[in-house]
Amino acid sequence: MKEKNWLKSYGLIILTGIVVGIAALVLTAVGNPKNMGFCIACFERDIAGALGLHSAGKVQYMRPEIIGIVLGSMVAALAAKEFRARAGSSPAIRFVLGLFVMIGALVFLGCPLRMVIRLGGGDLTAVIGLLGFLAGILVGVVFLKKGFSLGRAYSVRKSEGFMLPGVMVVLLVLLVAAPQLLKFSEEGPGSMRAFWIISLVAGLVVGLLAQRSRLCMAGGLRDAFMLRDFTLLSGFLAIWITITIGNLIMGKYNLGMLSQPIAHTQHLWSFLGMALAGWGSILLGGCPLRQLILAGEGNGDSAVTVLGMVVGAAIAHNFGMAGNPDSVVDGVYKVGGTSTVGMVAVVLGFVVLAAISVTHLPGKENA
Amino acid sequence: MVDTRGLSCPIPVVMVQQAIKKDAPAKLEVLADAKVAVENITRLATTNGYQVSVVEDGLDFKLTLTK
Numbered sequence: 096m097k098e099k100n101w102l103k104s105y106g107l108i109i110l111t112g113i114v115v116g117i118a119a120l121v122l123t124a125v126g127n128p129k130n131m132g133f134c135i136a137c138f139e140r141d142i143a144g145a146l147g148l149h150s151a152g153k154v155q156y157m158r159p160e161i162i163g164i165v166l167g168s169m170v171a172a173l174a175a176k177e178f179r180a181r182a183g184s185s186p187a188i189r190f191v192l193g194l195f196v197m198i199g200a201l202v203f204l205g206c207p208l209r210m211v212i213r214l215g216g217g218d219l220t221a222v223i224g225l226l227g228f229l230a231g232i233l234v235g236v237v238f239l240k241k242g243f244s245l246g247r248a249y250s251v252r253k254s255e256g257f258m259l260p261g262v263m264v265v266l267l268v269l270l271v272a273a274p275q276l277l278k279f280s281e282e283g284p285g286s287m288r289a290f291w292i293i294s295l296v297a298g299l300v301v302g303l304l305a306q307r308s309r310l311c312m313a314g315g316l317r318d319a320f321m322l323r324d325f326t327l328l329s330g331f332l333a334i335w336i337t338i339t340i341g342n343l344i345m346g347k348y349n350l351g352m353l354s355q356p357i358a359h360t361q362h363l364w365s366f367l368g369m370a371l372a373g374w375g376s377i378l379l380g381g382c383p384l385r386q387l388i389l390a391g392e393g394n395g396d397s398a399v400t401v402l403g404m405v406v407g408a409a410i411a412h413n414f415g416m417a418g419n420p421d422s423v424v425d426g427v428y429k430v431g432g433t434s435t436v437g438m439v440a441v442v443l444g445f446v447v448l449a450a451i452s453v454t455h456l457p458g459k460e461n462a
Numbered sequence: 463m464v465d466t467r468g469l470s471c472p473i474p475v476v477m478v479q480q481a482i483k484k485d486a487p488a489k490l491e492v493l494a495d496a497k498v499a500v501e502n503i504t505r506l507a508t509t510n511g512y513q514v515s516v517v518e519d520g521l522d523f524k525l526t527l528t529k
Contacts, residue, residue, distance in 0.1 A: 104505075175497075177496075177497050179495075179496070179521065181468070183468075184468070184469075184470060239472065239473075239476055240476070244469060244473050245470070246469075247467065247468030247469055248468045248469075248470065249468055250521070309498055309501070314471070314472070317472065318472065321472070321476070322472075322475065322479065322506060323509070324502075324505055324506065324509070326505065380470040380471045380472065380473070381471065394470075396470070
């Protein structure tokens with residue numbers, strides 16, 4: 096009986112974690128960048144580039160994984176009768192939070208999902224990111240316990256709920272039927288891509304399972320700290336373990352800090368970037384992956400958050416805030432990391448998040 | 463009655479957690495409008511020794527937590 100309950104509680108979320116891990120490994124094997132089979136921040140940044148919102152030539156591609164995740168979530172939500180168009184919970188604030196979550200993630204070089212994928216590849220610089228993510232989540236939890244809320248959302252017309260999935264369909268049509276209208280990288284991470292049908296199917300499967308299991312990278316740690324509920328955390332750990340085992344089997348596990356794929360050793364800013372992403376994710380109610388899933392379920396506020404993240408990615412690259420990976424130039428190891436502008440943006444992000452956190456506590460309704 | 467309708471995850475479960483901590487009521491009624499909130503509240507309540515019954519009311523859910 097106990098075994099049955101355990102399976103009921105943890106079976107689907109662990110299965111989702113394993114599938115996400117396998118999907119990341121497969122996508123990397125068939126063309127996606129190393130330790131980046133699935134990265135929500137990086138792929139939304141690539142989409143921003145494909146649309147010409149930024150002109151960083153190395154990170155431009157219409158990533159079908161993102162399209163698939165939103166559409167997979169929509170299909171799952173419709174099938175389970177969970178699709179509900181709703182909006183109105185501080186959309187402008189969510190846009191700004193999405194923007195800063197993206198800037199923090201790009202300073203680190205990856206969203207929380209890629210952080211776990213990097214950990215699974217043996218990239219120890221991601222441990223610094225994990226510590227920062229934990230710190231940001233703990234700060235967010237303090238405000239949650241004090242009663243932080245962005246307010247209620249309300250039922251709206253169905254067209255609002257179908258807007259982001261609709262945008263994703265248009266992007267897919269552009270990718271397949273009119274790629275000449277888009278910008279595609281010829282070198283760098285944006286040029287490394289799996290065949291689009293494989294990416295789309297991987298996205299659809301992950302979107303479907305993540306909608307059913309409620310997988311969330313930030314939610315896992317938040318629930319463990321705040322509620323002593325380890326359900327979502329088990330999905331987080333399942334991804335980590337699956338990718339670690341997969342990389343060990345394929346001989347691609349490289350334990351260390353130096354020369355890790357698309358990563359830097361500017362540790363302080365890795366920590367702070369992910370702290371910003373963690374705190375912002377807690378205020379938003381979920382990590383970047385979860386925002387895509389919620390948008391697929393008809394949540395207009397999450398759709399606005401996703402758009403904020405895309406704009407944040409464009410800003411990060413237009414103003415040189417995104418981290419640069421470490422590299423070897425003429426045989427000399429060159430430490431990458433973010434620029435002064437990126438550091439200022441992260442600090443500004445903390446100030447904005449603090450202001451939003453404080454002004455959305457009970458008793459501050461007129462703030 | 464704790465009304466969590468329209469509030470995004472994890473606020474509903476935090477509200478219920480605080481209501482349980484504050485008074486440890488023998489019976490608590492909760493309104494929710496998302497399946498994920500129902501799941502999370504049910505998990506929390508069960509862990510805290512409550513039995514949970516859920517009734518669908520249109521697009522909303524009414525949860526009754528009893529000890």
